[in-house]
Amino acid sequence: MLQQIEGSKAVAETVAACMPDVVCAYPISPQTHIVEALDELTRLGKIGNCQFINVESEFSAMSVAIGSSATGARTYTATASQGLLFMVEPVYNASGLGLPIVMTVANRAIGSPINIWNDQSDSMSQRDSGWIQLYAQDNQSAADLHILAFRLAEELSLPVMVCMDGFILTHAMEEIDVAEPELVQKFLPKFTPRQVLDPQDPVSIGAMVGPEAFTEVKYLGHFKQLKALEIIPELSQEFEKVFARSAGGPDDYKGLVTKYHLEDAEVVLVALGSVLGTIKDAVDEHRKNGVKAGAMGITSFRPFPLDEVRKSLKHAQKIVVVERAFAPGVGGIVSSNIRTALSGIDIKMSTVVAGLGGRPITLKSISELVDKALYGSLPEFSFMDLDVELVERELERNLLTRRSGPMAENLLKDLGSR
Amino acid sequence: MSTPLKFYQVGSFAVGNRLLGDDQLSVQSRSDRTNSLTSGHRACQGCGEALGARYVMDAAMAATDGKVIAVNATGCLEVFSTPYPETSWRLPWMHSLFGNAAPVATGVAFALKAQGRSDIRVVAQGGDGGTVDIGFGPLSGMFERNDDVLYVCYDNEAYMNTGVQRSGATPPAARTNTTHAVGANPGASFTQGKNLPKIAMAHGIPYVATASVSDLHDLEAKVTKAMSIRGARYLHVLVPCPLGWGTRSEETIKLARLATESGLFPIYEAEYGTITERKKIRKQVPVDEYLQIQKRFAHLFGPKGNREYLNAIQAIADRNIAEFGLLGDAE
Ligand SMILES: Cc1ncc(C[n+]2csc(CCOP(=O)(O)OP(=O)(O)O)c2C)c(N)n1
Ligand code: SF4
Ligand SMILES: [Mg+2]
Numbered sequence: 001m002l003q004q005i006e007g008s009k010a011v012a013e014t015v016a017a018c019m020p021d022v023v024c025a026y027p028i029s030p031q032t033h034i035v036e037a038l039d040e041l042t043r044l045g046k047i048g049n050c051q052f053i054n055v056e057s058e059f060s061a062m063s064v065a066i067g068s069s070a071t072g073a074r075t076y077t078a079t080a081s082q083g084l085l086f087m088v089e090p091v092y093n094a095s096g097l098g099l100p101i102v103m104t105v106a107n108r109a110i111g112s113p114i115n116i117w118n119d120q121s122d123s124m125s126q127r128d129s130g131w132i133q134l135y136a137q138d139n140q141s142a143a144d145l146h147i148l149a150f151r152l153a154e155e156l157s158l159p160v161m162v163c164m165d166g167f168i169l170t171h172a173m174e175e176i177d178v179a180e181p182e183l184v185q186k187f188l189p190k191f192t193p194r195q196v197l198d199p200q201d202p203v204s205i206g207a208m209v210g211p212e213a214f215t216e217v218k219y220l221g222h223f224k225q226l227k228a229l230e231i232i233p234e235l236s237q238e239f240e241k242v243f244a245r246s247a248g249g250p251d252d253y254k255g256l257v258t259k260y261h262l263e264d265a266e267v268v269l270v271a272l273g274s275v276l277g278t279i280k281d282a283v284d285e286h287r288k289n290g291v292k293a294g295a296m297g298i299t300s301f302r303p304f305p306l307d308e309v310r311k312s313l314k315h316a317q318k319i320v321v322v323e324r325a326f327a328p329g330v331g332g333i334v335s336s337n338i339r340t341a342l343s344g345i346d347i348k349m350s351t352v353v354a355g356l357g358g359r360p361i362t363l364k365s366i367s368e369l370v371d372k373a374l375y376g377s378l379p380e381f382s383f384m385d386l387d388v389e390l391v392e393r394e395l396e397r398n399l400l401t402r403r404s405g406p407m408a409e410n411l412l413k414d415l416g417s418r
Numbered sequence: 419m420s421t422p423l424k425f426y427q428v429g430s431f432a433v434g435n436r437l438l439g440d441d442q443l444s445v446q447s448r449s450d451r452t453n454s455l456t457s458g459h460r461a462c463q464g465c466g467e468a469l470g471a472r473y474v475m476d477a478a479m480a481a482t483d484g485k486v487i488a489v490n491a492t493g494c495l496e497v498f499s500t501p502y503p504e505t506s507w508r509l510p511w512m513h514s515l516f517g518n519a520a521p522v523a524t525g526v527a528f529a530l531k532a533q534g535r536s537d538i539r540v541v542a543q544g545g546d547g548g549t550v551d552i553g554f555g556p557l558s559g560m561f562e563r564n565d566d567v568l569y570v571c572y573d574n575e576a577y578m579n580t581g582v583q584r585s586g587a588t589p590p591a592a593r594t595n596t597t598h599a600v601g602a603n604p605g606a607s608f609t610q611g612k613n614l615p616k617i618a619m620a621h622g623i624p625y626v627a628t629a630s631v632s633d634l635h636d637l638e639a640k641v642t643k644a645m646s647i648r649g650a651r652y653l654h655v656l657v658p659c660p661l662g663w664g665t666r667s668e669e670t671i672k673l674a675r676l677a678t679e680s681g682l683f684p685i686y687e688a689e690y691g692t693i694t695e696r697k698k699i700r701k702q703v704p705v706d707e708y709l710q711i712q713k714r715f716a717h718l719f720g721p722k723g724n725r726e727y728l729n730a731i732q733a734i735a736d737r738n739i740a741e742f743g744l745l746g747d748a749e
Contacts, residue, residue, distance in 0.1 A: 021532035022525065051528040055521060056559030063518035063556065067489060067525025070512055073532050075525075093514050197510040197526060199485045199538055206490075206513035207502040 002177050007139040007169045008033030010176040011104060011162075014143040016041045016050075017181040018150045018188055020102075021073035024053040024064040028083040029116045030166035031106040035078055058083040062090035062101075069099040070205055072196040074150065077101065080166055081108035081122045088126070095130030095221060097206060098194070100153035100160075102146065103131075107273065107324070108166040109357040113408040117358020118166040120273060121325035124333050130221050132160040132228055133302040135272040137258065139164075139174045141249030141299075144239070147179055148247040148255065150188055151235055156224045157194045163301075165274040165324075167358070179243060187242045225303040232256055232300055248299045251280075253312075256305040258297035261287065262312050265294025267373050270313075270338060271322040272298050275354070275361050279322065282366040293370050298334065309341035318373040319349040322366070322384075326353045331381045348373075354384035390414060445473070445480045445638050452479040452508060454486075459506040460498040464667025466631045466657030466674060467495050467572040471543065473631075474570050474655070477638040479509065481645035482539045487530075489523040491544030491553060492516035494579045494659075495572060517552035519544045520560040523567040531566070539645060540566065546573040546587035550612045554586075561621035561650045568644045568651045571614060574659035582662040586612040589682070590734070591727045592714045594662070599717035608730060615688075618652040622691040625651040630685060631658070632674035636697065640687065656683045664713020676708035681735035684742040699744045705732045 005013075012034050015023075023042065025035035042052040055061045061077045069075040079087065084105055094101050105123045109115040123133060134149060136142035142164040149160040164170060195205060209217055236255030239247045246252035251260045260280050262268065267286075269279045276297045286293040296312050298305070313319060321335040330336075332351030339349070352369060355361040365384050372378035393414055397404045404410065445451055454475035461468035478486045490496045490513045499506040500513070514522045523542035530538050544553055549571040560567055576594050577583040583596040584606050591605040599605050618626045625647050629637040637655060644651045658665060658673040665673055677683040678697070682705060685697035706728060709715040718724045739745055 022528050024525070024528075049532050049534065051532045053524065053528055053563070055524075056562070057555060059518065060521035060524075060556045060559055063514060063521035064525035064528070066514050066518075067512070067522035067527075068529040069525070070522075071487070071526045071529035071533075073525075073529035075529075089515055090518060097514070197487045197512055199487065199510055202508060202510040204500055204502075204505040204507050204511045204513075207500040207505065208497060209502065 001180065002175055004173060005176050005178065006033060007142055007164065007172050007174065008106075009037050010139055010143040010178050011146060011164070012037030012041065013178045014146050015076055016047045017179050017184040018147060019048055019074065019181075020050055020076040022051050022053065022064070022068040022075045024055050024061045024068070024077050026055050026058045026061045026079070026083060028058070028080050030108055030118070030170045031078045031080045031083070031104065033170060034104055034106065058087040059090060062087040062094060065101045065103075066090055066094050066097065066099055069094070069101050070097070070195065070197050072191070072193040072198070074154075074191045075101050076103070078104035078106065080106040081110055084122045084126060085110060088129070091126060091129050091131065094159045096217070098157040098221070098224075100157050100191075102149045102153055103159065103161050104146070105161050105163045106166040106170045107163055115357040118168050119324040119356045119358070120163065120165070123161060123163040124325040126161070127302055127333070130158075131302065132158060132225065132300070134160065134162050134299055135301055136162065136164040136169065137249045137274060137276040137297055137299070139169050139172060140176050140245070141247060142169050143176060143178060144243070144245070144247040144249075147184055147187060148232075148235055148239055152228060152231060154191050155231060156228055158221070158224050158228070163273065168274045177245070183242055187239060228300070229256065229303050229305055251297070252299070253308065256300045256308050257312060258299060259312055260295040262294040262296060264292050266292040266317045267320065267370050268294045268296055268313060268316040268318070269320050269322060269366070269369065270296045270298065270334065272301060272334065273324065275322060275324065278361055278363055278366055281363055282370060285363075285367055286370050291370065291374065301334070304337050304341070306341045309338060310345075313338070313342060313347070314345050316347055319347055320369050320373050320378065321349065321351045322354050322361070322369070323351060324355045349380075350378040351381045352378070352384050353382070359385065444635055445477045446634065451476045452484060454479050454507065454509050455499060456506050456508055458504065460501055461494070462659075462661050462667070464660045464670040465494070465498075466659060466670045467545070467574055468498065469670070470572050470631045470637065470655045470657045471495055473634050473637050474543070474641050474653070475509065475541065477641035478539070478541050478568070478645055481642045483537075485538045487526050487538060487540050488512070489514070489519050489526060489540065489542040491519035491548030492579070493545035493548050495543065495545065497579055516548050518556055519548060520553060520557040520567065520569055523569070524560050524563070524565040527566045539568070541568045541570060543570040543572065545578065546571060546575060547577040547585040550586040550614045558617075558621065561618060561623050561652070564623060564649045566648050566650075568641075568653065570653045570655060572655050572657045574657050574662060576659070576662050578659050578662045587614070590731060591718060591724070593717065594714065604717050604724070605714075615652065615654045619688045619691045621650070623650040623652065624648070625687070625689055627652075627687040628654045628656070628683070628685050630656040630674045630678055630683060632671050632678060633685070633697070636685070662714070664716070665711060669711060673708065673711070676703055679703045680705045680708045681739040681744055682708065682731070684738050684744055686742060693742070696742050696744060698746060698748045699739070702745065705735050
């Protein structure tokens with residue numbers, strides 16, 4: 001039903017429509033509204049016999065999810081930022097064990113310095129944890145991707161993270177068509193676990209595996225990810241039939257990527273998540289001026305759709321990857337995956353790190369990227385809207401005295417005194 | 419009138435079943451015991467943890483009509499029981515991580531609740547390291563929420579699986595590989611220690627008990643009782659470790675008994691934070707008698723021994739005896 005609703009609430013109601021058996025959570029901004037709403041929905045009896053558990057840490061949230069999922073219960077949790085890092089050990093455990101847990105990551109920066117605002121360094125840090133990672137470009141897709149996520153997770157016996165930009169999506173009010181439970185039921189069958197702790201048929205789960213089979217277990221995790229590249233398009237198609245819209249949102253292509261004016265695009269901007277909205281506006285602007293710009297979004301970052309990316313980008317002349325996280329000491333994260341997809345094809349590519357810790361990514365700044373890319377003045381790796389002078393003044397202070405003090409606080413003091 | 423039976427017939431308390439009626443037989447002596455942790459595992463000879471776990475799980479199985487799901491922390495018990503493709507577990511068993519046995523068990527319990535399977539029960543188990551140290555926060559959370567889980571700690575007083583390092587449950591002066599018996603203060607320090615049964619009691623959970631592999635009847639009885647209760651329950655079992663303690667394999671039971679009889683390991687039960695039962699010391703022994711047969715305390719004895727430390731350990735035992743009222747006739 002179409003309603004004016006906050007992103008978090010839409011996600012909570014959609015998760016509820018998926019009828020999880022167990023929801024466990026530990027609060028952290030900007031995930032809080034999701035789990036608060038799920039608590040209420042559970043208490044109101046809107047999720048059948050669902051059990052909502054307030055745990056004492058994210059480490060326990062994921063651990064409860066592991067126990068619950070291994071007992072054959074459909075299981076959901078949500079976190080962000082420091083919380084995701086706090087649960088890293090069980091996050092890897094869940095994927096290693098092949099447990100189909102679904103988790104929302106309300107993307108937020110990682111400290112230090114502590115910062116509650118949006119970027120994607122949290123989920124990016126877990127890109128190789130073995131979880132499937134889907135990135136939502138707007139609130140409709142944030143909600144819908146959860147339905148797809150449960151189905152995908154349970155089909156493959158692999159956990160899925162649905163990543164949505166914190167605040168920008170979680171706290172935004174929009175008109176959303178929250179999936180009707182009856183439709184969800186049509187799309188999402190009852191959970192039939194591959195492995196289950198059951199006194200009738202006792203199994204041991206989680207044994208030590210040595211060199212004789214460890215590689216094979218890990219390979220199968222990789223294999224399932226590759227399998228997901230086949231299954232996501234199938235499920236997306238089915239989703240579209242049931243819900244009359246694509247789970248991946250506007251311009252969705254097979255649930256793997258989104259393509260916006262790519263057919264003849266000379267400059268292509270690539271990104272994940274909500275920034276795609278601004279990017280498409282910039283593309284429109286440039287198109288009006290006769291510039292052949294286009295945009296590609298990556299919905300499925302893990303598995304990474306190498307073929308689709310290659311097909312979508314191989315005719316471009318310039319690629320600009322806008323990333324809300326980066327790999328210090330190297331550069332781009334998404335761009336290195338794109339390089340892999342384009343191996344052997346010589347296209348000029350620039351990585352722009354943008355929107356760290358909630359810094360707004362403006363239409364103006366994005367538009368300029370296209371100009372700079374066209375005129376060849378965009379470096380291979382750069383930070384959007386970096387306050388170069390602020391950085392230089394701190395570097396100077398560092399030169400002046402050994403005990404220059406805490407860096408972040410120096411920068412704030414500097415800004416405050418201007 | 420029949421004379422009440424006392425299990426003094428042999429020093430070990432281990433025998434005596436032949437004197438009992440069918441209804442009083444231990445679970446372990448019954449032909450229908452489940453052998454939940456069956457033979458063939460890779461524990462060291464005389465491993466107290468293997469013994470304790472077998473009694474605990476069989477008793478839990480007997481109390482629930484064979485409907486137990488076990489969750490295990492990383493540690494010796496996990497490693498020696500599942501050298502896959504062999505597993506010693508004849509019940510549904512899961513190992514996830516070192517510090518998360520309690521919350522994984524919580525997840526199992528709530529999944530069962532959601533599925534309406536209140537007949538199936540959950541037992542989590544871990545070593546002292548997994549319990550008092552790395553899994554402490556999650557365990558406290560499980561207690562605080564009063565989740566329907568029996569958590570069993572097998573306390574061998576160090577990180578044995580990683581090769582005998584100090585844990586928060588390692589006793590003062592004990593030599594481990596991270597508390598060497600050299601220097602001015604040899605062995606583990608005389609710190610506060612972390613008394614988990616008391617901390618569990620402070621959570622006010624329905625049931626807390628300590629037990630020892632020197633009194634297996636008592637251990638079984640406590641598991642049976644724990645399984646008759648819903649909510650968070652905690653059982654702390656002393657399990658000597660020949661490898662880590664430097665003791666003879668055949669002296670595991672004797673050591674466990676001396677720990678109790680010296681007052682160093684009080685045995686009691688508590689309900690909702692109040693002690694309800696304590697096991698009186700039958701024949702008090704000085705702590706020396708317990709310590710001197712363990713290589714981890716060897717530096718306290720002999721010509722270069724350390725009477726000061728021995729006195730300090732005796733003082734701990736004396737404090738326990740006073741605090742728990744361990745002397746006098748059985749109630
Ligand atoms: C997070 C983490 N830290 C450290 C370890 C290494 N480790 C595995 S078992 C173990 C010791 C287990 O000690 P305890 O819980 O007392 O059980 P025991 O082996 O003594 O029965 C340690 C330190 C680990 N597996 N995971
Ligand atoms: S090291 Fe100790 S606890 Fe581990 S198997 Fe050997 S005796 Fe048992
Ligand atoms: Mg130990």
